[in-house]
Amino acid sequence: MELTFYIAAAVAILSTIMVITRFNLIHALLYLVVSFMAVAVVFFTLGAPFMAALEVIIYAGAIVVLIIFVIMMLNLTQEDVQREKEWLRPSVWVGPAILSAVLLAELVYVFMAGDTVQAGAVVAVDAKVVGLALFGPYVLGVQLSGILLMAGIVGAYHLGRQKKKVIHRFLQERSAAS
Template sequence: MELTFYIAAAVAILSTIMVITRYNMIHALLYLVVSFLAVAVVFFTLGAPFMAALEVIIYAGAIVVLIIFVIMMLNLTREDVQREKEWLQPSVWVGPAILSAVLLAELVYIITAADPVQTEALVAVDAKVVGLALFGPYVLGVQLSGILLMAGIVGAYHLGRQKKKVIHRFLQERSSAA
């Protein structure tokens, strides 16, 4: 079990470095999903399967979809769309696919090699207890993180709108000067 922890941690570190070093947002997003999945495997190996499930559902699901919606709101031009199609060659998917395959093999090994006694011990944290903790003493943190996410969406929308207004104003000035 200790070896699986170190493998998942190495995959998480490697994929996070790839997120930081990618120039293309979509490529970084692919590695971000792999990073979230690796952290979920780390949580699972540490005996927190509920936290691992939350990691996959909240981060790898909801946050990634949120980032995709923000990219869509920025309204790419046709040249950008064509460039994106050229960048999404199968070679781009090789890195995240290999890292995901390592995580999948590791997770299958953990599930098949686990003793029934260990499996029963993994369900120590109940979802109701986590919900009561989040909306009890930690309600301020939950609300602040929601406000932070909303501010990020509004800021991205505002930046996207400003770019569109500047281009529109430039085209109007150019046509009136002619």
């Protein structure tokens, strides 16, 4: 179990570094998903399966889908579409696939080995307790994070819309000059 923790931590660090150093947003997003999955494995090996599940559902699921929707709202040009076709080559997705395979092998090993964390270390958390905590003393944090996400979406839409107006105005001026 300790070896699994260290391998998952190394994958998380490596994939996070790849997220930071990628210039292409889609490549960074793929590595971000791998990073979230590696952190989920770390949580699982530390005896926090609920946190591991939340990591996968909330971050690797919802947040990544939100980022993809924002990318879609920015209206890709024809040049971006051509570049996107080049991303389908195996050389682009080999890195994230290898890191994901390492994480999958770790999870299979953990489940097959049957190693469990000591019974005293695992604390069962009821969903009702989590809901009461989030919408009790932490309701301000939940609301602020929702407002922050909404502001990001509105800002991305506004930037994409302005880009479209500028291109449209440029094409009109160019056709009028001809």
